[in-house]
Amino acid sequence: MVVVELAFSDSSARLPLRPRHREILADLHAAGEVLTAGPFDDGTGSMVVFTTTRDRVDEVLATDPYYSADGVTVVGVRELTSLFTD
Numbered sequence: 001m002v003v004v005e006l007a008f009s010d011s012s013a014r015l016p017l018r019p020r021h022r023e024i025l026a027d028l029h030a031a032g033e034v035l036t037a038g039p040f041d042d043g044t045g046s047m048v049v050f051t052t053t054r055d056r057v058d059e060v061l062a063t064d065p066y067y068s069a070d071g072v073t074v075v076g077v078r079e080l081t082s083l084f085t086d
Contacts, residue, residue, distance in 0.1 A: 021066035
């Protein structure tokens with residue numbers, strides 16, 4: 001798994017990109033490439049848990065303009081070894 005953490009600033013530039021970003025995440029979830037995703041309750045950022053390779057995650061980060069929008073910072077991209085599998 002690969003975990004991507006995002007931080008949000010006060011910029012509203014990301015908001016017009018959010019609907020398409022969420023569609024992309026939904027498609028990735030349906031394809032089995034995203035386990036879960038969502039914003040933190042305090043509104044300061046979000047997290048995406050990918051179930052695919054780091055190379056695939058890098059491809060998604062490069063092709064979805066949301067990740068490079070003003071007001072969005074990719075805080076970290078980290079590989080995770082899950083203790084539990086379904």
